[in-house]
Each structure stands twice: as C-alpha cells, then as structure tokens.
Amino acid sequence: MGIRPTSEKFPLLVILNPNAGKKNSLDVFTKTIQPALQQADTPYQFIETASKGFAQSYFKDNVRQILIDLVQSLAANPAPGATQPSGVGNEVEATAATTGPPEVVLRIMVIGGDGTVHEVINGVLQGIHGSSDSFVNDNFRPMVELSIIPLGTGNAIATSQGVTTPQAALDRFLGGKSVPLRVVQVSQRDTTPHTTSNTNNSDNTQCTWKPLMYTAVVNSFGLHCATVFDAEGLRSLGNVRFKASALKNIAFLKQYQARVEIFGSVQKYDRLSHQLVTDTSTTINATTSPQQEQQSSVTLTGPFTYLMLSKQSSLEPGFVPTPFANTSDDWLDILAVQNAGRGQILDILGDALKEGMHVKQHEKVEYYKAKVVEIETPTQGRLCVDGEFLDVAAGPEGRVRFEVVSDPNIQLFYLSV
Incomplete structure (x- = not known):
C-alpha cells in the first residue's frame, strides 16, 4: 500500500543531540543540513535535546498531539490519490471502517547517534501505547520514518546501511526511499501471580512477560557488555574509548x-557449507503444539566470553560481528562465544574487523538466527541493551526475553536508505 504521502505543510521533526560524538552536530546542521532542507523546500521543526532522556520524554509526552496535527494537516491538504481519514475524533480515531486506514507518515530526522535513536523509538512507543486507550490500531497505523545523520560515538544503524557521513545520510533522506526498521521487544518476567481457570475449574498460576523497552541495534552479555559499560567512564576519549575499554577487559x-x-x-x-541452514526440527507449522512452542529449540549453557543479539550487521566501519543481520527482517542474529581464552577472543575480534570473517573461520564462534531468545544468570548479572544497562536478578525471576515481535502496532518504524 502506498503510504508515502506526507503533507507538504507538515514539518519534518529534526531532533538534534548537541552532546553526541564530537559535539559538532549543531555546526553540521547549520552548515550542511539546514541549507539542504531549505533548498529542498522542506519545512521542519527543530528540537534540541537538553539532557540524556530528553528525546524519549519529548515523544512520550507529545507524539499523540503530533499525530493529531499530522492527520489534520493531511485532511486539509490531501495528496493526489491518497486515502484520507474522514474525520479525527478522540485521540486520532479516524473513521476508516469503509475507506481503510489513512495513509500517514511521520518523518523524524535524528542528528546524533544510536542512543538518540533508541530514545526516539522508545518515546514514540511509550507515547502511543503508554495508556489503556492506545489509538494505533487497524484503522489508524502511522508510518514513522527515521532519517539518521550519524554523528554519535555509536552509529551502527547508519553504518549497517553503508552510511558513514552526514552528507551521505542527507542524500539518502532527500532520495525518499525507506525500508522497515524492525525493533526488538525486551521483556522481563512479571513476578506478579496471575491465575487462570483450566478445564477442571481449578486455578493455575502463570508467568507473564512485562515489556521493558525496545532496541534496534544490539543487546549483549559478557565481554561486549563489560566493554560498553567501562567505556561510559571514558567518553572524553571519543570513539577510541571502546578500543581502550575492550583491551582492558581482554587483559x-x-x-x-x-x-x-x-x-x-x-x-x-554451517561452517562446512558456508551458509545459514534451517533446523527443520525447530520449524513452527500448523501441527506444532503450544507445549512444543514453549520448549527451547537450542540451549547454550556457557560460560560465555562474548554474547551478542543484534539487528544490525556492523557496529562501526569494518567491524561486522553479525554479518547476516538484517535491519528489516523478523530475525534476531545471535553471536555466541563460549569459554574462549584471551588469544582466541583476540583472534575472533580481529577477524570480525575483516568484514565478519570470524564466523567462517573460528570453531568457537556459534551463529544463529532466531525469533525468541531468553537469558538467565545464576547470580545477579548485567545486560547491555542499545547502550543502556539492565541489571538482572539471579535465577528464573530475573530471566530476560528478546523477541522481534510481529505486532504491526509496534513495528511502525522505517529507515531512510
């Protein structure tokens, strides 16, 4: 369905993080981006973040009104041939029962790094689904198109699309093409007892999952998580902080x-055939029972030297830890290295810097694509989720679940390419 039309009179939202990376984002905007937007006759609203968490709070508090304004703008200025909402009621309830959902795209340009993108995604979803009266449904489902100008210390999303400079990102935005940006739902066990009645009218206590956040880049445990955690204290070093922290943790x-x-x-x-092979014993089909779906297909017992769950192939130019990851597919790529020594992990990471050769060459490297992954630690542990840190309790109560959910009301994001 063509959901490209955006009201020409509705502004592009430009979110700029002045503290990202080398702290030159405002200068880049003034000298490069602003003139290009003006030349392209693209109206925009400029929003400068004031602190960590600002972008997330901004969208959480304002995305409903932003979408109301966008729908009203589209209704007043319909694009030729586009399906338009016949009305806007309570919180963007478009009466589209007969005409279908309105074709709405909200464009957001993020000038910063992956951390700012993470805030935008979570703020939008919190603002949409943060109350009982979520207004996104089959009758109204907007497309949220992100254009990322890579100026952070971490620019994995842009790098994985082959975009490494602000000018290249700007050219992609002006080109007008986009692909789905699938997000991963991170959930933790809800320890609140839930009871249901079975066929014998007796109560069963069931465990449920409580969503914590959504990630679009990388989730990790072990060496990578420790590296990112320690690098937080070395921000004055810029991008080199990750290398310094990695060397310390390897030592x-x-x-x-x-x-x-x-x-x-x-x-x-499969290292012999040099390709990904589907395990037919794990394939879900019409004959798969609910009990089988709840049983793990693969179990890795560790200990882990390096564990990464990613939606992006590259974390920085040349460093490709998950070479088969795809921003737009519904799979989560898993890189697992269990009980490797110092020399082995140095060789593995060295080959990951050679466009992902580590997957082909090292027996210690296990690589999977999956839909759902759960992690449990025997003692209190720490996970890195898109650069943030999640402390998890020991045992089943602290278990964390990662899933590329199929809910179309969650998977709203697209990426300029």
Missing part, C-alpha cells in the same frame, strides 16, 4: 555464567 578476561535458550524456528551457520 583481565572473565567468563560470564548464563543460560541462553532459543525458542521457535532457528537457523544456524
């Missing part, structure tokens, strides 16, 4: 205890 290499369970359909990289 004092630790192994991290955890249990990783993969559920549902699984693909595994």
